[in-house]
Amino acid sequence: MPIDTATEDFYRLRLDHMIDLRHSLAVLSSRMPWQQIEASVSHIFSGKVRSGKKLSGIDLFGEQIQMSAVKSHAGRPRVPLRTMIALLYLKHAFNESDEGVVQRWSETPVWQFFGGRAYFDPTLPCDSTTLVKFRTLLGEDGVEELLAQTITAAVNMRLISPKELATVVVDSTVQSKAIAHPTDSKLLETARQKLVAAAKDAGIDLKQTFAKEGLLLRFKAGRYAHAKQFKRMGRAIKRQRTIVARIARQMERGASALTQAVRDALQGSLAKARQIVAQAASRKNTGSAPKLYAWHAPEVECIAKGKSKTPYEFGVKVGIAATLKHNLIVGARSFAGKPYDGHTLHEQLEQASILMQETGQKPQTAYVDLGYRGVDVDNPDIAIKHRGKFKTLTDQERKLLKRRQAIEPIIGHLKADHRMDRCYLKGEQGDRLNAVLCAAGYNIKWLLRMIAKKGVAFLRSLYLRLCEAVGVQPNWPQVLRELIRIASAEPNRLAIN
Numbered sequence: 001m002p003i004d005t006a007t008e009d010f011y012r013l014r015l016d017h018m019i020d021l022r023h024s025l026a027v028l029s030s031r032m033p034w035q036q037i038e039a040s041v042s043h044i045f046s047g048k049v050r051s052g053k054k055l056s057g058i059d060l061f062g063e064q065i066q067m068s069a070v071k072s073h074a075g076r077p078r079v080p081l082r083t084m085i086a087l088l089y090l091k092h093a094f095n096e097s098d099e100g101v102v103q104r105w106s107e108t109p110v111w112q113f114f115g116g117r118a119y120f121d122p123t124l125p126c127d128s129t130t131l132v133k134f135r136t137l138l139g140e141d142g143v144e145e146l147l148a149q150t151i152t153a154a155v156n157m158r159l160i161s162p163k164e165l166a167t168v169v170v171d172s173t174v175q176s177k178a179i180a181h182p183t184d185s186k187l188l189e190t191a192r193q194k195l196v197a198a199a200k201d202a203g204i205d206l207k208q209t210f211a212k213e214g215l216l217l218r219f220k221a222g223r224y225a226h227a228k229q230f231k232r233m234g235r236a237i238k239r240q241r242t243i244v245a246r247i248a249r250q251m252e253r254g255a256s257a258l259t260q261a262v263r264d265a266l267q268g269s270l271a272k273a274r275q276i277v278a279q280a281a282s283r284k285n286t287g288s289a290p291k292l293y294a295w296h297a298p299e300v301e302c303i304a305k306g307k308s309k310t311p312y313e314f315g316v317k318v319g320i321a322a323t324l325k326h327n328l329i330v331g332a333r334s335f336a337g338k339p340y341d342g343h344t345l346h347e348q349l350e351q352a353s354i355l356m357q358e359t360g361q362k363p364q365t366a367y368v369d370l371g372y373r374g375v376d377v378d379n380p381d382i383a384i385k386h387r388g389k390f391k392t393l394t395d396q397e398r399k400l401l402k403r404r405q406a407i408e409p410i411i412g413h414l415k416a417d418h419r420m421d422r423c424y425l426k427g428e429q430g431d432r433l434n435a436v437l438c439a440a441g442y443n444i445k446w447l448l449r450m451i452a453k454k455g456v457a458f459l460r461s462l463y464l465r466l467c468e469a470v471g472v473q474p475n476w477p478q479v480l481r482e483l484i485r486i487a488s489a490e491p492n493r494l495a496i497n
Contacts, residue, residue: 012119019110024448029114031157038081040145044137079126084134086115092418092441098128143436148355150443155359159450160326165361167324169407170368172341174303176315178424179294184280185221188240189214190295191273195247198269202262204254210243241277248273299428301338316431319348322407332439334431341371346378367404418442
């Protein structure tokens with residue numbers, strides 16, 4: 001087997017010798033501002049200096065200061081920042097799970113090249129749970145920085161003009177949470193199971209857990225609902241409410257003998273169970289507290305979309321801002337509490353302005369649908385265009401208004417190809433992180449398409465080499481004239497290695 005003398009490692013081959021450097025991901029790897037990205041988030045992961053404890057002792061030579069050993073909790077060496085950031089980009093760009101992205105990384109040389117590796121390594125870059133911790137430490141500000149750098153990279157590569165960032169399209173959608181469809185029967189059975197488990201953990205002996213009856217009642221309620229026998233279904237749900245309330249009272253009586261810390265720990269589970277029992281008694285939400293649609297995700301809202309196929313969606317509202325032309329996403333954020341679309345416009349445009357800071361632009365005109373009417377006073381610096389102002393729009397603005405619908409397929413791609421369809425991350429913070437990371441993954445895929453379409457890798461390098469060969473500054477017409485002149489007078493001069 002021939003030995004590759006160009007590699008520094010005798011037993012491994014360099015990645016740049018294994019892949020096609022004209023691949024879009026390899027080109028993007030050299031154009032992304034990795035140092036700037038790492039510098040912007042490195043302060044979050046700064047390590048703490050640990051030193052020994054000072055102890056004083058007396059010996060023959062007097063008092064001496066000694067350092068006692070302190071066990072370090074730093075753990076194993078940290079995975080490089082660029083590797084972790086690249087994993088987040090690739091996860092949402094190619095619709096992979098945390099487990100899938102680390103597995104595919106170990107099998108794909110071009111992915112490792114994108115992550116800054118010099119040699120191919122078939123081992124996993126990290127455990128999949130490390131991505132969970134890394135994402136949580138980044139926070140919303142950190143993932144917004146990842147999204148902002150994709151916008152900056154698009155402008156720096158001249159794939160989009162900076163002035164085109166001033167005109168945006170804004171729309172909202174629902175990011176569904178990974179929960180089961182919330183029926184009263186399922187929620188009551190879940191509440192019964194969670195209360196029994198909490199009582200067991202606290203050391204409370206329940207007189208009866210109703211395990212067999214609770215399961216049968218859940219099956220009966222589902223069958224009665226399918227047969228449209230709603231009175232029988234109501235009796236089954238009423239019995240489930242009675243069982244959950246009885247278990248909750250048993251726990252309250254048993255908790256009186258426990259410590260205050262244990263009682264406080266049980267209050268959360270008991271409060272959720274009472275809320276589920278109360279909301280199952282009436283179809284309308286008469287209380288001040290919002291309805292609970294999932295035991296493990298109390299932040300989930302029921303949002304009516306008015307569509308025949310999915311009239312209701314359970315999740316959180318997400319606003320998306322994209323350029324009017326070229327469809328590059330310049331903003332994405334979630335809004336808890338089911339706000340009116342118009343009330344989210346100011347925060348959405350404010351986020352887009354922050355993400356565009358490095359490009360020197362900010363949104364000046366926003367094309368929206370009729371859900372954003374009546375908020376012109378709240379956004380005095382933004383020209384808001386929608387169909388309700390059709391008579392006052394110019395012919396050019398009416399023509400551009402037709403492009404507002406281009407954001408609908410963007411939302412479709414975010415859900416189908418970039419993991420916005422179901423959010424598996426925990427809590428409200430998980431909703432915010434997932435929305436921004438989905439937009440960053442979409443922009444990475446957009447950059448790859450534009451690089452392949454415009455030939456950034458090959459043509460630009462060839463153009464610069466031709467400029468160097470003829471000895472002129474980058475100016476395409478001048479280069480062509482100089483090439484024609486040299487070809488006729490000095491043909492040997494055009495030999496480019």
